[in-house]
Every structure is written in structure tokens, then in C-alpha cells.
Amino acid sequence: MANMSDVAKKAGVGISTVSKVINNYDNISDATRKKVLAAVKELDYVPNAIASALSSKNGKRLGLVVFINNHRQAIDEINMQYIFGAFQQAKEHNLDIVTIFSSVLQGKSAKELDVHFRSLRIQSLVVYGLHKEEFEFEKFIKMETLPTVVVDAPFSGEKMTSVMVDHQKAQYDITQKMVKEHVFIDKILYLAGRRDGYVTDLRMQGAVNAAMDLNLDMETQYSDFSEKKAYQLTKEFGEQANLIVCASDLMAIGAVSALNDMDIFRPVCGFDGITLLGYIDYEIMTVKQDFYDVSKRAIDEVASLINGGAGHAVVMDYEIGHIKYEDVIM
Amino acid sequence: MANMSDVAKKAGVGISTVSKVINNYDNISDATRKKVLAAVKELDYVPNAIASALSSKNGKRLGLVVFINNHRQAIDEINMQYIFGAFQQAKEHNLDIVTIFSSVLQGKSAKELDVHFRSLRIQSLVVYGLHKEEFEFEKFIKMETLPTVVVDAPFSGEKMTSVMVDHQKAQYDITQKMVKEHVFIDKILYLAGRRDGYVTDLRMQGAVNAAMDLNLDMETQYSDFSEKKAYQLTKEFGEQANLIVCASDLMAIGAVSALNDMDIFRPVCGFDGITLLGYIDYEIMTVKQDFYDVSKRAIDEVASLINGGAGHAVVMDYEIGHIKYEDVIM
DNA sequence: TTGTACGCGTTATCAA
DNA sequence: TTGATAACGCGTACAA
Numbered sequence: 112m113a114n115m116s117d118v119a120k121k122a123g124v125g126i127s128t129v130s131k132v133i134n135n136y137d138n139i140s141d142a143t144r145k146k147v148l149a150a151v152k153e154l155d156y157v158p159n160a161i162a163s164a165l166s167s168k169n170g171k172r173l174g175l176v177v178f179i180n181n182h183r184q185a186i187d188e189i190n191m192q193y194i195f196g197a198f199q200q201a202k203e204h205n206l207d208i209v210t211i212f213s214s215v216l217q218g219k220s221a222k223e224l225d226v227h228f229r230s231l232r233i234q235s236l237v238v239y240g241l242h243k244e245e246f247e248f249e250k251f252i253k254m255e256t257l258p259t260v261v262v263d264a265p266f267s268g269e270k271m272t273s274v275m276v277d278h279q280k281a282q283y284d285i286t287q288k289m290v291k292e293h294v295f296i297d298k299i300l301y302l303a304g305r306r307d308g309y310v311t312d313l314r315m316q317g318a319v320n321a322a323m324d325l326n327l328d329m330e331t332q333y334s335d336f337s338e339k340k341a342y343q344l345t346k347e348f349g350e351q352a353n354l355i356v357c358a359s360d361l362m363a364i365g366a367v368s369a370l371n372d373m374d375i376f377r378p379v380c381g382f383d384g385i386t387l388l389g390y391i392d393y394e395i396m397t398v399k400q401d402f403y404d405v406s407k408r409a410i411d412e413v414a415s416l417i418n419g420g421a422g423h424a425v426v427m428d429y430e431i432g433h434i435k436y437e438d439v440i441m
Numbered sequence: 442m443a444n445m446s447d448v449a450k451k452a453g454v455g456i457s458t459v460s461k462v463i464n465n466y467d468n469i470s471d472a473t474r475k476k477v478l479a480a481v482k483e484l485d486y487v488p489n490a491i492a493s494a495l496s497s498k499n500g501k502r503l504g505l506v507v508f509i510n511n512h513r514q515a516i517d518e519i520n521m522q523y524i525f526g527a528f529q530q531a532k533e534h535n536l537d538i539v540t541i542f543s544s545v546l547q548g549k550s551a552k553e554l555d556v557h558f559r560s561l562r563i564q565s566l567v568v569y570g571l572h573k574e575e576f577e578f579e580k581f582i583k584m585e586t587l588p589t590v591v592v593d594a595p596f597s598g599e600k601m602t603s604v605m606v607d608h609q610k611a612q613y614d615i616t617q618k619m620v621k622e623h624v625f626i627d628k629i630l631y632l633a634g635r636r637d638g639y640v641t642d643l644r645m646q647g648a649v650n651a652a653m654d655l656n657l658d659m660e661t662q663y664s665d666f667s668e669k670k671a672y673q674l675t676k677e678f679g680e681q682a683n684l685i686v687c688a689s690d691l692m693a694i695g696a697v698s699a700l701n702d703m704d705i706f707r708p709v710c711g712f713d714g715i716t717l718l719g720y721i722d723y724e725i726m727t728v729k730q731d732f733y734d735v736s737k738r739a740i741d742e743v744a745s746l747i748n749g750g751a752g753h754a755v756v757m758d759y760e761i762g763h764i765k766y767e768d769v770i771m
Numbered sequence: 772t773t774g775t776a777c778g779c780g781t782t783a784t785c786a787a
Numbered sequence: 788t789t790g791a792t793a794a795c796g797c798g799t800a801c802a803a
Binding site: 119 | 788792794795797
């Protein structure tokens with residue numbers, strides 16, 4: 112397999128000249144550039160990403176850190192959309208993605224994480240599904256030793272960007288909308304997510320504000336993003352409320368399932384807009400996020416950080432509506 | 442960050458001695474091994490995977506090739522289970538996984554694929570979702586330049602192993618079972634997968650054999666693994682049949698949905714055992730595969746190939762039954 | 772059993 | 788605008 116020195120010989124130039132052409136340096140004459148590119152084509156030369164990563168200091172290798180605890184959690188479409196979106200967009204920016212599931216990082220201290228990423232020659236990070244219990248990981252990224260984009264956690268800084276929808280506003284909006292579209296709502300049951308989730312707080316605040324502004328009573332329960340728990344909580348508190356607002360679609364489905372078993376009707380809304388909703392025979396309003404797009408944006412942002420951009424907070428769009436069966440089958 | 446030479450100095454040994462300790466060579470005295478390991482611990486030394494990959498010829502880097510056509514397909518849980526299972530098991534074998542979505546490989550000739558993987562220093566492959574139209578990729582893996590495990594495609598050889606359930610037998614079994622569990626079945630509608638799918642043929646043969654052995658009439662239609670198409674085909678052919686056998690769960694759901702709209706009942710069975718089935722209010726029997734386990738096994742097999750094992754065909758277990766809502770909520 | 776020295780394929784520095 | 792050459796960190800003949 113041809114390497115740079117082969118190309119250099121064939122083109123009749125120095126080896127470092129080839130490197131400069133490959134990496135689009137501008138101080139190269141058109142003539143030599145052409146010679147080199149011709150040789151590249153002729154020899155089917157493809158740069159060796161490993162050798163490049165070894166010698167280079169600046170950032171083509173991006174770590175994609177996905178927090179998943181067990182393989183049953185891996186059934187959800189959200190992470191797949193995140194991962195796939197990231198890979199698609201990484202192609203555009205010519206970034207090499209190193210996929211890292213959180214299980215590999217378990218038990219590592221902030222310092223060990225640093226060493227780990229360094230040893231993998233990773234020069235930037237995009238993080239999905241981070242939650243509050245990952246103390247060491249959080250400490251590590253806050254050292255900002257690597258440019259980092261965090262999806263769905265409210266961290267930003269000099270070299271750190273957050274990307275997410277405005278969860279608080281979205282939860283506020285959908286709660287208001289549910290109240291307005293139904294009559295006689297005076298008591299809300301709010302099923303929140305996990306205590307250790309970053310978005311949990313944001314969404315809850317949105318619901319609290321909405322209830323306050325509408326002057327409505329609201330019962331709040333943590334449901335851990337668990338469908339089963341939402342089922343149980345609905346059985347326990349569903350009857351007294353006349354609107355059930357859930358912090359995730361799965362929980363909304365659990366609530367609906369309980370309502371069916373209780374043989375009573377309550378309007379229910381969820382959050383996220385997952386495909387599964389299209390299969391549920393119950394009108395569940397939701398906050399539709401485009402996870403694929405969010406992830407692409409996260410990659411854009413990390414590319415920007417690598418190129419010297421400053422960290423900031425990116426707010427993505429959402430849309431309130433229903434997921435219909437006709438839209439999800441293909 | 443400490444490197445081998447730092448460790449060597451601290452331990453008072455040569456640099457290659459460190460390398461040998463790290464890689465578990467046996468011709469090292471216990472005394473020096475201890476010294477080295479102590480130095481490793483003290484310096485928080487972690488081997489640099491990149492440098493190792495660059496210099497070494499033998500196989501720690503594994504390419505995980507996932508064929509996905511468009512990002513809407515990324516909703517399926519199957520690939521996520523495959524990917525997660527692979528990463529989990531790769532940890533056990535100390536393999537570095539390089540995730541590769543098929544979109545990166547599009548339009549590449551067999552030779553270009555070879556160059557591509559070489560440039561990534563990939564020394565073995567596990568392939569998911571391969572189908573018949575990937576001529577160049579198929580040509581490439583059949584060159585057997587890399588030890589390869591193919592999931593759900595019937596390829597094996599000197600250095601190539603296939604891992605899958607016995608699709609033919611499974612489809613045969615479930616078809617027979619459906620017929621036996623219902624009375625008055627004399628005509629089957631079989632909704633097959635995509636013409637270019639490798640498992641499509643196997644499953645279809647199973648259904649054909651079952652119908653033959655039972656002396657039943659069977660109408661077969663290609664439904665492209667598409668829920669929508671299954672819906673349409675069921676509308677067209679569902680009434681004349683009294684049993685609908687589908688080559689995938691999604692198609693089974695499409696069929697059920699059509700039956701509901703037609704307001705008639707027909708027993709329906711699917712294939713795969715995806716979580717979504719638990720949410721469908723219709724008894725759909727299916728062939729349950731454990732994708733997570735299949736993928737782990739695929740990694741075991743590739744590790745075996747790397748260690749000199751010969752290629753062969755691995756047959757995984759399946760189970761016929763229902764997916765119940767109680768089992769899928771958590 | 773241990774250590775020296777070269778090779779892996781780049782990138783980066785600096786002199787020309 | 789170009790091209791030697793020294794890193795980058797590790798594996799491995801080969802010599803000791």
C-alpha cells in the first residue's frame with residue numbers, strides 16, 4: 112500500500128510537500144500541488160489516519176461518549192439517532208470518530224479519564240446522556256483539557272458548548288397548551304424524570320412555572336423516566352388529577368396504560384417525540400425533538416471549538432404536536 | 442503523560458522489556474515483571490493504542506461495519522443492540538473497535554475498501570446488515586484479506602465465520618406452530634422481506650417447506666421489510682388467506698394494522714422479537730432472537746479467527762413466543 | 772533474560 | 788515555496 116514517501120517519489124517532490132498538499136496548506140504552488148495530486152490518484156494513496164493521529168497535535172480525532180448503563184437501555188432510538196447523526200456530520204468535517212460507551216469509563220477518576228483519552232489520542236469530545244452522578248466525568252470535562260460539546264446538560268465555558276432544546280420553555284409551552292385545549296383542568300399530575308438527570312430539573316421548572324402562571328394545583332412525582340413507575344404513579348395519583356404531564360414519552364405511555372386499566376380518561380402529554388408514540392392508540396401530545404439534527408449540530412459545534420471558536424450554549428428548535436402512525440411507518 | 446521510556450527509566454530496565462511485560466510475554470523474570478508493573482502503577486502509565494496500532498502487525502483493531510441505508514432506519518433497536526453487544530464483548534478480548542457506518546464506504550471498489558481498511562490499520566471485521574446489492578463489499582470480504590465475521594449472511598470460509606440463527610428452520614417452525622394452533626387453516630399469505638436480503642431467502646425457504654409439508658396453499662409476496670407495504674399487501678391479499686406469516690415483526694404490525702382497518706381477524710406471526718411488539722394490542726407470535734448475544738458471539742468468533750482459528754458457521758438459538766408488555770417496560 | 776536500534780507513516784520545525 | 792529531519796510511542800529482530 113502506497114505511503115507518503117511513495118507519492119513523494121512518484122511526484123518527484125519532498126515527503127513533507129506531500130503532507131502539505133494533503134492537508135491543504137496554502138503555501139504550495141499550483142504546479143507542485145497538481146503533480147502531487149496526480150501521484151496520489153495514480154497510486155490510490157490514502158492517508159494513514161493512525162500515523163497522522165500519532166504525530167499530529169491538532170484535532171482530527173473526536174471521542175463520542177455515550178452514557179448507557181445496561182443493554183436493555185440500548186433499545187431506545189434516541190442514542191442510535193445521536194450516534195448516526197454524529198457520524199454523518201463528522202464526515203463533513205473530516206473528523207475521525209472514536210465511539211466510547213460509558214461502561215468503559217466506569218470507576219475512572221478525573222485524572223484517569225484524562226490519561227485514557229490522551230492514550231487514545233482523542234482531542235475533542237461530544238457527550239450524550241450525562242447525568243449528575245458521574246462526578247468524576249463531570250470534574251474531568253470541567254477541567255476543559257479538551258474542547259467538549261455536551262448534549263442535554265447545561266454546561267458551557269471557554270472551550271465547552273452545550274447543545275439542547277430549551278427544555279424548560281418546551282415543558283412550559285406544552286403544559287400551557289394542554290391546559291388550554293381541555294376544559295375544567297384544575298389539578299395537574301406531573302411525572303418528572305430521574306433525580307439525577309440534568310434535563311429533569313429544567314423540565315420540572317417549566318411545568319412548575321406553567322402551573323403557577325395558570326394558577327393551577329400540581330402534584331409532582333419523580334418517575335425515573337421509567338414506564339413502569341409512571342404506570343404505578345398514575346394508578347396512585349391519576350384519579351385526583353385531570354391532566355397528566357410527563358417528562359418523557361415512555362412515561363406518558365405508562366400513564367396511558369394505567370388509565371386504560373383504571374378505565375378513566377385523562378389528557379396526557381409526553382416529551383421527546385419518539386417513534387413508539389405512533390403505535391399508541393391514544394392521543395399523546397409531545398415535544399418533538401430531532402435527535403439526528405441535534406447531534407449533527409453538536410458535531411458542528413465541536414468542529415468550531417477545534418477551530419478556535421469559543422464555547423457557548425446552543426438552543427435547538429422543538430415542535431409541539433402528535434406522532435402519527437402514518438408518519439412513522441415507511 | 443508517561444510513556445514506555447518513562448516507565449523503563451523508573452523501573453531501571455530497557456524499553457523493550459516494558460513492552461514485553463505489557464504484552465504478557467513469558468520470557469520475563471518475575472523480578473523484572475514486578476519492577477515494571479510497579480513503575481506502571483506509579484506513573485499511571487496507559488499504553489498508547491495509536492502508537493501500538495501503528496507499529497504492530499497483529500490484530501487489536503476491529504472494524505465494526507454496520508449497513509444502514511438512511512437515517513430513518515436508525516430507529517431500529519436491532520443495530521443498537523448489535524453495536525452495544527459488540528463493544529461489551531470487545532472489552533473482554535481487549536479489542537479496539539472502530540465503528541464504521543456503511544455510508545462511509547459507498548461507491549468504493551473492493552480494492553478501495555482494502556486500502557481504506559488498511560489505512561485505518563484495521564485487522565479484522567465484523568459485518569452487520571449486509572445485503573446482496575453490496576457487490577463490491579462482498580467481493581472484498583471474499584478475498585479474505587481480513588479475518589471476518591458476518592452476522593446474518595451465509596458466508597464462511599478459511600478466515601470467515603457466519604453467525605446467525607437458523608432462519609430457515611425458525612421460519613419453518615413458527616409457520617408450523619401457527620397452523621397447528623389454529624383451526625381451518627388452508628391458505629397462507631407469506632410476506633417475505635427484501636429481494637436483496639440474505640435472510641430473506643432462508644426464511645422464505647422455511648415457509649415454503651412448511652407449507653409443502655402441511656400440504657397447504659401459500660401466496661408469497663415481497664414486502665421489503667416495510668411496514669407500509671405489508672399493510673398494503675394485507676389489504677390486497679389478506680382476505681383470501683386465513684393465516685398471515687411475516688418475515689419481520691414490523692411487517693407483522695403492518696399486517697395487523699390492515700386487518701384492523703378491514704375489520705377481519707387473521708392469525709399473524711412475525712420474526713425477530715423486537716420490543717415494539719409488546720405495545721401492539723394483538724397476539725403476534727414471533728421468533729425471538731437475542732441480538733445482544735448474537736453480537737457478543739460474533740466478537741468471540743472474530744477473536745478466535747485472530748488467534749488462528751478457522752472460519753465456520755455458527756448457529757445461534759432462537760425462541761418462539763410472544764413479546765408481552767409486562768416484559769418490555771422497565 | 773535483557774537491551775539496542777530500527778521501522779511504522781505521519782506532522783512539524785527550520786533551514787535553504 | 789520547498790525539503791531534510793526530528794519527533795510521536797510502540798513492537799520486534801537481533802545482538803548481548
